[in-house]
Each structure stands twice: as C-alpha cells, then as structure tokens.
Amino acid sequence: MSRQQTQQKIMDAAESLFAETGFNDTSLRQITSRAEVNLAAVNYHFGSKKELIQAVLQRYLQVVMPRLNEEFERLLARQRANQLMDVLAVFVRPLLELNEVKPQGTTLFLQLLGRGYTDTQGHLRRFISQHYGSVLNKFVLLVQQSCPRLDAAEIFWRLHFSLGTIVFTMASSEALFDIAEADFDEQPDIEGVIRRLLPYLAAGISAITIQPEQLDTITDASS
Amino acid sequence: MSRQQTQQKIMDAAESLFAETGFNDTSLRQITSRAEVNLAAVNYHFGSKKELIQAVLQRYLQVVMPRLNEEFERLLARQRANQLMDVLAVFVRPLLELNEVKPQGTTLFLQLLGRGYTDTQGHLRRFISQHYGSVLNKFVLLVQQSCPRLDAAEIFWRLHFSLGTIVFTMASSEALFDIAEADFDEQPDIEGVIRRLLPYLAAGISAITIQPEQLDTITDASS
DNA sequence: GTACATTTCAAACGTACGTTTGAAACTGGA
DNA sequence: TCCAGTTTCAAACGTACGTTTGAAATGTAC
Numbered sequence: 001m002s003r004q005q006t007q008q009k010i011m012d013a014a015e016s017l018f019a020e021t022g023f024n025d026t027s028l029r030q031i032t033s034r035a036e037v038n039l040a041a042v043n044y045h046f047g048s049k050k051e052l053i054q055a056v057l058q059r060y061l062q063v064v065m066p067r068l069n070e071e072f073e074r075l076l077a078r079q080r081a082n083q084l085m086d087v088l089a090v091f092v093r094p095l096l097e098l099n100e101v102k103p104q105g106t107t108l109f110l111q112l113l114g115r116g117y118t119d120t121q122g123h124l125r126r127f128i129s130q131h132y133g134s135v136l137n138k139f140v141l142l143v144q145q146s147c148p149r150l151d152a153a154e155i156f157w158r159l160h161f162s163l164g165t166i167v168f169t170m171a172s173s174e175a176l177f178d179i180a181e182a183d184f185d186e187q188p189d190i191e192g193v194i195r196r197l198l199p200y201l202a203a204g205i206s207a208i209t210i211q212p213e214q215l216d217t218i219t220d221a222s223s
Numbered sequence: 224m225s226r227q228q229t230q231q232k233i234m235d236a237a238e239s240l241f242a243e244t245g246f247n248d249t250s251l252r253q254i255t256s257r258a259e260v261n262l263a264a265v266n267y268h269f270g271s272k273k274e275l276i277q278a279v280l281q282r283y284l285q286v287v288m289p290r291l292n293e294e295f296e297r298l299l300a301r302q303r304a305n306q307l308m309d310v311l312a313v314f315v316r317p318l319l320e321l322n323e324v325k326p327q328g329t330t331l332f333l334q335l336l337g338r339g340y341t342d343t344q345g346h347l348r349r350f351i352s353q354h355y356g357s358v359l360n361k362f363v364l365l366v367q368q369s370c371p372r373l374d375a376a377e378i379f380w381r382l383h384f385s386l387g388t389i390v391f392t393m394a395s396s397e398a399l400f401d402i403a404e405a406d407f408d409e410q411p412d413i414e415g416v417i418r419r420l421l422p423y424l425a426a427g428i429s430a431i432t433i434q435p436e437q438l439d440t441i442t443d444a445s446s
Numbered sequence: 447g448t449a450c451a452t453t454t455c456a457a458a459c460g461t462a463c464g465t466t467t468g469a470a471a472c473t474g475g476a
Numbered sequence: 477t478c479c480a481g482t483t484t485c486a487a488a489c490g491t492a493c494g495t496t497t498g499a500a501a502t503g504t505a506c
Contacts, residue, residue, distance in 0.1 A: 002453095002503095003452085003453080006453080006454090022342075024247060024248065025247065027492075027493065027494085028493080028494065028495090029492085029493080029494095037454085038453095038454055038455050038456080039455090039456090039494095039495095040454075040455070040456090040495085040496080040497090041453085041454075041455095042494090042495095043494080043495060043496075044453075044454085045453095048494080048495080049494065049495095117391070117395070118341035118342075118391070118394065119245075119341075152406075152407065153403065153406075153407035153409060154419070156402070156403065156406070156407065157399075157403070157416070157419050157423075158419075158423055160391075160392060160395075160399055161388045161392060161419075161420065161423050162388075163391065164387050164388040164389075164390065164391025164392050164395075165384045165385075165387045165388045165391075165427075166387075167387065167391055168340070168341070168383075168386065168387025168388075168390055168391050169383065169384060169387050171341065172340070172383075172387075176380075176383055179379070180376065180379065180380070183375075183376075183379070184375065184376040184379065186376060193380070196377070196380050196381075196384075197384065199430045199431060199432065200380075200381055200384050200427040200428075200430050201427065202430070203426040203427050203429070203430030203431070204388075204423040204424065204426050204427035204430075205423075206426070207422045207423050207425070207426030207427075208422060208426070209422065225483095226482080226483080229483080229484090250462075250463065250464085251463080251464065251465090252462085252463080252464095260484085261483095261484055261485050261486080262464095262465095262485090262486090263465085263466080263467090263484075263485070263486090264483085264484075264485095265464090265465095266464080266465060266466080267483075267484080268483090271464080271465080272464065272465090
C-alpha cells in the first residue's frame, strides 16, 4: 500500500471518529482499527496523535482559508462599508464547497472545528491563529466596518458569542438533527442549518447595545 | 472529620477542577489531592465519578431551578404575552444569587453547565432534562408566546443557538476574560458578560426570518 | 536477482485511569 | 471502657491509553 493511501485511510477514519466522539475520547486503537491499518501506523506516518489531529484539520483549512481570504480581500477593496449580512454570507459558498473535497465535507469540517474549541486542545487554537490569523483579522475588520456603532470590545465579545453558536451547534449537530427530524418532520442538512444561522448571527452581532441602567430596569420590572 | 465536611471538600475541589479542565480530563487523583482526602473517598461517598459530577451540578441546580420555576410561572400567569427581553432577563437574578451560595458560584455553575454540554457527558443532559424538563418547557413556552411570528422549529433552533453561545462563552470564559483584559483594559466579571449577552441573544432569537431566495440573492450579490 | 530503503506488524513498554479491598483509625452511645 | 458503626487509608487490581521497538514484509532501483 502506498504512503498516501495509508495516510488517507487513517485521516478518513480519524476525522469521522473525532467528529463523533471528540479528540480526547477517540483512541488511536479505534482509528487504526476502523482504517484497517496497524496501530503503529499513526506514529509512523504522523509522529503523534496531536499531529494527526492537526493534519486532519489542515486538510480542510488549506482549502477553505484561501477561498475566504479572497472573499475578504474583495469586500475590503470596496469603496463603502459592506452590510454585515453580506460579510457573513461570504462564508456560505467556501464552506459548502468542502462537500466537493469529500462527501459530508462541510459537516465534518465544522464538527471538527467545534471539537477543536470545546475539547481541551489548546494547541489547535494556537495552530489556527498562527497559520490563519491574518485571514481572520480581515474578517474582524470587515465586521467592524459594517458595524461602526460598536466599539472593538463589543465586537470581540459578540464574535465570540457567535463562534460559540456555530461551534456548539456543529459539535452537537447529530443530536440536534435527530430531534429536529423527530419533532418537526424536518430533514435537516448542513445547508439548512447555515441558512437558519445567518439571520440569527447577523441580528445578534448588530444588536442595539444596552445600557446598564436599562438592564436594571428590565430586571426590576419583572420582579 | 464529619461525613458532610469530607463530601463538601471533595465537591469544592471537584467543581473548580471540572470547570477549568472539563470532566473527562480531570482525574479523581487530582480532585482528592486538592481536597486533601484519600483517593478512595470519592467512591466511598459518591459511588462513582459519574455520580460525583451529578452531585456537583445538583448543588447549584436545586437552588436555581426552583427560583426560575417561580419566575416562569409568574410570567405565564400574566394576561398578555411578555417581551422576549423580559423573559430572558428572568435568568439574571437567580443566576447571580448563586454567588451567595458560595463565592464565584455563578461563574462556576455556568462553566460546569458548559462542560456538561461540550464534554461527552450524555448522562448529564439526561439528568437535567429528567429532573428539570418541566421547568425548561415553561421557558420555551414563554419564548414562543413572546415571538408569535416564529414557528416551533425556528424557536427550537434559535434556542439551541443561544444555548451554544452561553455554554461556549462560559466554558472558555477564563481565556476570554484574559483576552478582554489584555486587549481592551476591561475587568470583566460574570455580571458584565451577562449584560453583554442579553441583547445579543434577544436580537438573535427574535431576528427576522430569512427566505431561501433572499439568502441566495445575498450570496450571489457578493460574488 | 541482489541490495537498499520504505512500510507493516505483533508485541511490549511505561503511565494513568476508575475502582475495589481489607485492615486501621476513628466516632458516639451504652 | 468497650463496642458496633462509620470513615480513612495504603495498596493493589484490571483496563486502556499513546508510544516504541525490532524483526518481517514489501517495494524500488540497478
């Protein structure tokens, strides 16, 4: 079997298991057994489990990140500020194109991204911000331009709120899909979820800032 | 040492470690060592690690859930539908009262809740919905009443989006606090984050629903 | 076909985990 | 004081993990 074949079999088996169970709760023995390769193959081909995790994510990141970078640059080159919804919508196409990389690619990638942030995998956060920090900074800049009302701190928090929404939804998407199917007769797919996500995120990010006094008023009024 | 003292020392040590590192990545040896009790004490007093996790959460749930239940009942008894913001604001006071149960109680509880949903701890989700499902159903009903425009499926998704925001923010709140402090000279506390969260969540949940055609328009327009 | 490098394989390594055990140390009431 | 009941303790158990090892198998170039 060629070097590439083995590596690919390992990464294919690993990514689905990682997406289902998380990184820490997936063992190399599960991975190599599903991939039908020897246990030692992971360490031989990737060095360590940590490096395998990075390789699995890198396979998608190296496709989607240059695409996002293009889109961000294009929006930044415009004369006037973009609508927030337009900035967010930029993600849709590159993400859905991951389905051409491999079947279920979009779902897998987003689930993996979710695991990367919820599992204790500090090295993954570092890996991403080291390799793609400049791309993500362009996105933040675009959001700032589209929401001039909001100061940097507010945008920082709201973007992390949004990251939480995405990451949590994708990490538990399997369970959510099951419930949606059982309770609402939906046949939800990843595109449907993204469609539901965008207006939610856009409204949240551009929400009117509340003053402390106002919040107290509301809290008091209901007591 | 009395039964209660030991159990409390274990739960105190466990909850902070769980909040920092997650359930699966915190070992009984770390817990008993920090609590200065024997390793076997956890199994003697709680039966198993799983039951310790539930006990740690239960300590907060049994305080906050009856309070929330009261508030929900009160809002449900009103003649006309409540504002969404009022419904959400109901959480603020009961959550902040957890700081009186013990120092940092609010933060700890929300972090633990976050871990419960992001770690692979299916038993916790089951535990909560078994014990407090009826309370949470009242909340869903209140949201539905305050957003008559939205159908049940849309509310289902948006409430889970919101859950993701809360859970993710709290699970990584330590890191977020550090960044906010370094980059924006904030001294963020849990109350400040809640203050930032409410308008974001309210705006997201009550966002205007987008039609598929409109989304395509936006996606196309930006290409 | 031989010599070399690459890849696979079964086995073992050391470590860490949750849990169990049985004896020792306590406790409070008769 | 004694004793039953409770709680602590050090030690061990069995299991699973990521990684390493060295020999066997496979592939490749001449």
